[in-house]
Amino acid sequence: xxxxxxxxxxxxxxxxxxxxxxxxxxxxxxxxxxxxxxxxxxxxxxxxxxxxxxxxxxxxxxxxxxxxxxxxxxxxxxxxxxxxxxxxxxxxxxxxxxxxxxxxxxxxxxxxxxxxxxxxxxxxxxxxxxxxxxxxxxxxxxxxxxxxxxxxxxxxxxxxxxxxxxxxxxxxxxxxxxxxxxxxxxxxxxxxxxxxxxxxxxxxxxxxxxxxxxxxxxxxxxxxxxxxxxxxxxxxxxxxxxxxxxxxxxxxxxxxxxxxxxxxxxxx
Numbered sequence: 283x284x285x286x287x288x289x290x291x292x293x294x295x296x297x298x299x300x301x302x303x304x305x306x307x308x309x310x311x312x313x314x315x316x317x318x319x320x321x322x323x324x325x326x327x328x329x330x331x332x333x334x335x336x337x338x339x340x341x342x343x344x345x346x347x348x349x350x351x352x353x354x355x356x357x358x359x360x361x362x363x364x365x366x367x368x369x370x371x372x373x374x375x376x377x378x379x380x381x382x383x384x385x386x387x388x389x390x391x392x393x394x395x396x397x398x399x400x401x402x403x404x405x406x407x408x409x410x411x412x413x414x415x416x417x418x419x420x421x422x423x424x425x426x427x428x429x430x431x432x433x434x435x436x437x438x439x440x441x442x443x444x445x446x447x448x449x450x451x452x453x454x455x456x457x458x459x460x461x462x463x464x465x466x467x468x469x470x471x472x473x474x475x476x477x478x479x480x481x482x483x484x485x486x487x488x489x490x491x492x493x494x495x496x497x498x499x500x501x502x503x504x505x506x507x508x509x510x511x512x513x514x515x516x517x518x519x520x521x522x523x524x525x526x527x528x529x530x531x532x533x534x535x536x537x538x539x540x541x542x543x544x545x546x547x548x549x550x
Contacts, residue, residue, distance in 0.1 A: 283384045289407030291316075291376040291384060293369065296333075297356060298388070299425045300363030302396040303545075306433060307358075307365050309395035312387025319380045329386055333367030360437055361430045361469055370404070382411070398425055430475075432465060432544040439466040440544065446530070452482055455489065455539040458532045464525040465544060467495075472522065473548060477514040480543035484510060487537040489530055493517050496524035504533060512541075516549065 283291070300309055314326035326332050334353040335344040347355045349368070356366035376382070384403065389395030400421070405411065432439050435451030444461035447454050455461055477493065485507050493500045493515050500515055517526050526546075530539065 283382065283403035283405070283412055285410075285412030286381040287407055287409060287411035288379050289377075289382075289405050289411055290371075291378065291382060291403070291405045292371045293404030294332075294384075295356070295366070295368050295402040295404075296329075296386070297366035297400045298329075298364065299398045300396065301398060301425065301427070303363055303427055303429045303431045304543075305395050306360055306363050306431065306436070308390065309388040309397040310365060311390040312393070312395075314384075314386045316376060316385075317383040318376060318378045319382075323376075329367070332386065333369050335367060359469055361432055361439065362427060363431070375406075428547065430470060430546045430548075432546075434542050434544070440464070441466075441525075452540050452542045455530055455532065455537075458535065461530045463528045463530070463544070465528070465546075466525055467519050467546075468522045470519055470522060470546065471548075472519050474516060474518045475546040475548055476516055477526075477528070478545040478547070479512045479514055479539075479541040480545065481507060481510050481512055482540045482542055483538075484508060485538060488533045489537050489539055490533060491515065492529040493526070494529075495519055495526045496521060499527075499529075502529075502531075507537070507539060511545070517546075 298309060300307065310329040312329050314332040315322065316324040330336050335355055344355045345358050347358055349355050352372060353369045356368055358365045387393055388397045388399060434440060434448065434453040441464045445455060445457035445459050446461040446463060447456055487507050488504045489507065490502045490504050491514050492502045495517050505512060505514060514528065
């Protein structure tokens with residue numbers, strides 16, 4: 283909010299949607315800043331702190347869309363890189379006599395994350411201090427990323443069995459016996475998707491995979507690991523309550539697989 287006049291700033295609603303899937307919700311590391319009557323009165327430590335949702339990407343709090351009467355989470359989705367918050371100033375309202383500029387960064391520094399922000403500012407005044415364009419239907423369109431991303435180091439959406447371990451935030455296939463990864467897809471629409479794994483290290487070996495989502499499995503097939511984004515295969519999600527399962531096995535002892543993202547791309 284930026285405006286001139288006299289009043290009290292009393293509340294913020296913010297919805298945020300990343301448009302670059304590789305950075306999940308890192309835009310929520312941006313600092314809030316409030317300049318009142320020409321003085322930088324408040325400089326916060328991060329968007330999540332502004333909404334009293336510190337450690338927001340952890341289970342049991344912000345990610346569960348929890349909140350209180352005066353602050354909390356509106357939405358949170360790591361696969362869709364989306365979140366939002368609300369905060370109301372009741373006992374700590376921000377009075378201004380001449381002007382106010384209330385802002386928040388998108389990204390850890392220098393607005394360096396690509397994201398869409400939609401916000402509503404609440405204030406008391408004897409006349410409008412800021413005139414903005416009236417909302418229209420186009421402004422209500424929800425951005426839908428063309429890639430839904432699951433992060434091995436952050437999410438409860440991925441569970442592992444057998445010879446897959448987490449090391450330094452990466453999923454690592456170890457041993458020659460079969461291993462499995464299950465993907466919680468309850469946030470996704472039904473339909474067909476292409477599945478990719480993003481590797482940390484490219485190599486010239488192969489592994490075999492078998493994909494299922496509650497119905498008959500695809501059957502074992504060998505895939506090459508000679509690129510960063512490895513195409514694993516297609517899957518049809520017909521019930522969001524049934525996880526997508528990917529079975530792995532090594533082709534030989536030298537084969538290795540280390541990945542940090544699982545990406546599902548809708549087939550249109």
